[in-house]
Amino acid sequence: MMFRIGLSGLNAASADLQVTGNNIANTGTVGFKESRAEFADVYAHAYGWMSKTEIGSGVRLASNTQLFSQGNIEATGNAMDLAINGEGFFVMNDNGSQVYTRAGAFQVDRDGYVVNSSGQRLQGYPAVDSMTSRTSANFSVGNLGDMQLPLNEESSALATTEVTASVNLSSNASEPIDPTTGAAYGAVDISNPDTYNWSSSLTVYDSEGAARAMTLYYVKTANPLEWTVYAELDGMTPAPAPPVTPANTFTMTFDTNGNLDTTATTVPPLSFDLALYEPLNGATIGPLDPTTATATSPNGLGVNPGEITLDISGITQYGSNYSVNDLSQDGYANGKLTGLDVDQNGIVFARFTNGRSEVLGQVAIANFSNPQGLQQLGDNNWAQSYGSGDPILGSPGDGRFGSIQAAALESSNVDLTEELVHMIEAQRNYQANAKTISTADEITQTIINM
Structure with missing residues (x-):
């Protein structure tokens, strides 16, 4: 009987060492969850047998349970x-x-x-x-x-449909004067910076994702609270000599605090016919109007290019220098x-x-x-x-x-230090159970030698 008890203890200690060794081996395994050997005692007795002097029959491995604690x-x-x-x-x-x-x-x-x-x-x-x-x-x-x-x-690319301009126009600016005539310039010549006070540029995109430079030209009028704005794309072809006063023109009015007077300012949509601008790729800018589609319209869309909305609600006229707070648009190239x-x-x-x-x-x-x-x-x-x-x-x-x-x-949730200590304990258990078997052997030899 003692041999079987000791043998069960050896098997249990061996299983414990195997579980511990498996944990240690997987210390560096990503997502690994450690296991724990759980044991139960063994009793061998007949049905209905009850005795206060009954002795157990050893131990067995009851479960190898995984511990799903969080790893680092x-x-x-x-x-x-x-x-x-x-x-x-x-x-x-x-x-x-x-x-x-x-x-x-x-x-x-x-x-x-x-x-x-x-x-x-x-x-x-x-x-x-x-x-x-x-x-x-x-x-x-x-x-x-x-x-x-x-x-x-x-x-896919998306054509620009809206531009937001948030800039400050210096209130110290004055109306540009032609020195040869002593009068205000009658029009803006975008090739002559003397005909406008300031400009700001940003990149917009056509329906094929081609980048195009759009510039806003700001001109102070004789009214100290009023500015004229001209919008134009680069790359006009055939280029006028020079291109003067673009069609996309409107006037901004400010109040005495330098804020935009939205009731007195009307901003028309900006419309550009890309057939007049390099590159001549057949693209449009702004949303196409499907209501104008004809049987010959490409992709079933309208034949006329859409119009870009210009948001100038953030433009101010303060005493500080010209500055750009935000120039943005909603188009983008393909990627x-x-x-x-x-x-x-x-x-x-x-x-x-x-x-x-x-x-x-x-x-x-x-x-x-x-x-x-x-x-x-x-x-x-x-x-x-x-x-x-x-x-x-x-x-x-x-x-x-x-x-x-x-x-x-x-990482693995195995605590290596804890496993090494547990391995020592399992080793001691194995040695103790082996000692049980050797002691039982000595007792048997003593009885045989009597």
């Missing part, structure tokens, strides 16, 4: 690395079967799918449409699928994919060379009622089992689901 999150600088801060698992497609992992070291395969080192594809929710908000209502949460990046796609951004809600944004970001989808997170019931598969993967319950799918940061930290990985 370490920054990597790689945008494709993702870590879950909190509960949940990444959902992976393994040739049609779903597996779950905490290891977020991802990469992109030749087809643009986000995969791990085993080729399993990361699952997520596709975006319903391109958006700027980050609410889960904009994702098709019932349509779980493979995350794929548009490697060969471009962000190629340059990288990815993932926010804490798991929303994946594609960054393009034109400065635009487009939403591709949202990383899905799975959780379980009993994570310790998951079946270990190796390669940092778990599978659903009867003990774990069904997966609960959701979005990062919602309810019990952890948030996503991009450019970071969750």
